[in-house]
Amino acid sequence: MLAGVLFALAAGLLWGLIFVSPLLVPEYPATMLSAGRYLAFGMIALALAWHDRHRLKRLSRGDWAEAFRLTLIGNLLYYSCLAAAIQRTGAPVSTMLIGTLPVVITITSNLLYGREEGRLAWGKLMPALLLIIVGLACVNVAELRGAPQHIEWDRYLSGIALAIMAVICWTWYPLRNARWLRANPDKKPGTWATAQGVATLPLALLAWLLVALMMNWTIPGFVLPFGPRPEVFIPLMLAIGLFCSWIGALCWNEACQRLPTVLVGPLIVFETLAGLAYTFMLRQSWPPLLTLTGIACLIIGVLIAIRIKPEPIVAPLDISP
Numbered sequence: 001m002l003a004g005v006l007f008a009l010a011a012g013l014l015w016g017l018i019f020v021s022p023l024l025v026p027e028y029p030a031t032m033l034s035a036g037r038y039l040a041f042g043m044i045a046l047a048l049a050w051h052d053r054h055r056l057k058r059l060s061r062g063d064w065a066e067a068f069r070l071t072l073i074g075n076l077l078y079y080s081c082l083a084a085a086i087q088r089t090g091a092p093v094s095t096m097l098i099g100t101l102p103v104v105i106t107i108t109s110n111l112l113y114g115r116e117e118g119r120l121a122w123g124k125l126m127p128a129l130l131l132i133i134v135g136l137a138c139v140n141v142a143e144l145r146g147a148p149q150h151i152e153w154d155r156y157l158s159g160i161a162l163a164i165m166a167v168i169c170w171t172w173y174p175l176r177n178a179r180w181l182r183a184n185p186d187k188k189p190g191t192w193a194t195a196q197g198v199a200t201l202p203l204a205l206l207a208w209l210l211v212a213l214m215m216n217w218t219i220p221g222f223v224l225p226f227g228p229r230p231e232v233f234i235p236l237m238l239a240i241g242l243f244c245s246w247i248g249a250l251c252w253n254e255a256c257q258r259l260p261t262v263l264v265g266p267l268i269v270f271e272t273l274a275g276l277a278y279t280f281m282l283r284q285s286w287p288p289l290l291t292l293t294g295i296a297c298l299i300i301g302v303l304i305a306i307r308i309k310p311e312p313i314v315a316p317l318d319i320s321p
Contacts, residue, residue, distance in 0.1 A: 004258030005267065011251035012270020014243050019094070019275030020282050021240055022083045028227050030084035031211045036233065038075050038204040040241025045197020048246070055191040056198075066180055067192070067199040074173025075200055075245070076207060081166040088159025096139040096294060097163040099272035102302045103132050104171050105265030112175070124308045128301040135297030142290035170268075178256035178264045189253030193246055269302045 022033055049056055059067075085094040107125065181192065208225075215222050227233050256264060276295060280287050287295070 001258065004255045007251045007255035007258070008264075008267040009270050011248050011255060012268065012272075013274045014248040014251065015271040016274025016276075016278050017240060018079065018082070018244050019086060019098075020278045021236055022086045023279070023282060024236060025227075025229065025233055026087060027229075028233060029211070029215065030080055030082075030087060031207070032215070032227065033083045033237075034076055034080040035204055035207040035211050036237040037079060037240050037245065038071075038200045039208055040237040041075070041197050041245035042201025042204050044238075044242055044246055045194045046201060048194050049198050052188075052191050052194050055188055056195060059187075059191075059195060063184075064195070064199065066176075067195045068203075070173060070177055070180075071196045071200040072203060073169050074177070075196070076203055078166050078169035078173065081162045081169065085159045085163035085166060088155045089163065093140055094159065094163045094166075096136055096272070096276075096298070097160070098167060098170070098275070099269070099298050100132050100136065101167060101170055101268045101272070102266040103128055103305055104167060105175060105268065106305050108171050109175055109261050109265060125305065128305040131297040131301030131304070135294035135301065138290045138294035138297065142288045142294070145288075145290075174252070174256070174264055174268065175261060177253070178259075178261045181253055181256045182261065185257065189257055190250050192253050193249040196249060197246055266302045266305050269298065272298065 018037075021037075022028075022030065025033070028036075082094065082098065085097070103125070107129075110122075110125075181187070181189065212224050216224060222228070255267065259267070273295070276287070276291075
């Protein structure tokens with residue numbers, strides 16, 4: 001249990017970096033950031049696959065299909081939505097919307113897997129939900145106060161919608177991933193992280209080509225293939241591809257194999273808190289009181305969710321689509 005929590009903490013600290021990377025290269029569209037990150041992830045995984053080739057050969061066709069689904073929704077689609085949301089609303093608002101994941105995943109796990117891994121009492125979950133809502137309201141009000149007077153509401157609201165889509169993607173991904181890992185305890189978490197990276201590579205290559213064609217048509221002045229600042233873009237993509245994607249996935253897979261699925265959701269709070277910390281470090285400022293209040297509500301809400309004891313019910317695992 002302790003090792004699982006520490007691995008989840010390490011994954012959260014690494015994943016928090018993805019909230020600031022779109023702010024470092026704001027002139028790059030979100031689709032290009034997503035394709036670049038996972039192209040780097042796929043290339044890194046391909047290099048690592050040679051050393052892990054014997055274990056990778058043991059994966060069935062169904063396992064590879066599962067890796068493909070996970071990487072399509074949990075990697076490419078999720079990060080495209082998140083990066084676009086951050087560029088439209090600012091990192092704190094998007095980070096706090098992603099911060100609902102601990103409770104959203106807990107509720108979803110309770111609905112789908114409660115009969116197998118223990119159901120949580122809905123009455124005990126309500127205080128956590130209310131605190132999360134209050135926290136989100138505080139952060140949004142704080143960000144709107146500091147926004148320009150002529151805020152582009154269409155852009156802001158579309159960013160909120162994209163962040164909600166990212167929440168949906170990352171509600172599905174960790175639960176699905178955790179269920180596969182717990183159903184396959186003989187598989188190494190590192191092997192599964194590499195398999196997802198290898199599955200990502202063809203998708204990322206296709207996405208990169210489509211993005212390049214679209215940008216050549218819609219933004220003729222945009223420098224291709226690596227944009228106006230390749231000296232920043234390429235190292236940034238390699239860094240988040242290695243640390244956020246492969247090492248982050250490795251740590252998270254280690255946590256998922258050690259912890260019940262119902263506890264996976266609350267521990268994603270480490271990613272949210274790390275993202276907020278990195279964002280305000282980049283701004284070189286302290287969060288305003290309302291933002292701090294929202295963070296406190298988030299932490300307290302998650303702590304309440306963690307303290308709820310599920311009633312265990314033994315049942316076989318089912319990871320069918």
